[in-house]
Amino acid sequence: MAGIRDRTPLWVQTRCGLEPRTLAALTVVLLVAAGLAGGYFWMGRPEPVHAPELVRAAPATVAPAGRAGPEVREEAGPLPAVAPAPSAPPASSGAKVVVDVGGKVLRPGVLTLPAGARVADALRAAGGVRSGADLTGINRARVLSDGEQVLVDVPGVQVGGPGPGGGAGGAGGGGAPGTPVSLNTATVEQLDTLPGVGPVLAQHIIDHRTEHGGFRSVSELREVSGIGKRRFADLEPLVRP
Known part of the structure; x- marks a missing residue:
């Protein structure tokens, strides 16, 4: 204690009256202050700073139709499959017409022809007209109707126009x-x-x-x-x- 007293500055000895108790208290204060100062400097020491982690890119988003604003987004999904257009139904090809071909043809008789056939087709199906047959008044481009007659150069028969049961050279x-x-x-x-x-x-x-x-x-x-x-x-x- 005497050593501490000898090392204490004069103004401290004068101020404190050099009481041993006073010197002990002063020593404790100094030690506490030194500890606080050391702790302050320790906490303020530089620390290593780690680089921030790389932020991955967010998936692409598409705003839904009819909704505006960047705050409303939805993830783009796969495009819906487009159904193939239905094919058109095939046209019916089973319709037939029955006609009676007579007169000066090679094979007269009742013939069955596809619907839409013309008088020329009926004459061809009957083997064609005979040599020297008069085709005046026969419209070979006319479309046939079911149940009609096609008469070629029939004597004593008037040439009539097409009609129910009538033919290109039908009788009137x-x-x-x-x-x-x-x-x-x-x-x-x-x-x-x-x-x-x-x-x-x-x-x-x-x-x-x-x-x-x-x-x-x-x-x-x-x-x-x-x-x-x-x-x-x-x-x-x-x-x-």
């Missing part, structure tokens, strides 16, 4: 007076002029002709529904195959 009326009506070429109108034959029976005759490929003899007329023995006797001298 009942033909020349006294000329038998052909069962293989007559129209409904022609058969309707025969005694006892109305439109219904005339259609039955044409249906039978179409179904059996024509009449080979007048006697086959008895096979038509609605023609009995008496009616056949009246019609026999007025018709021909």
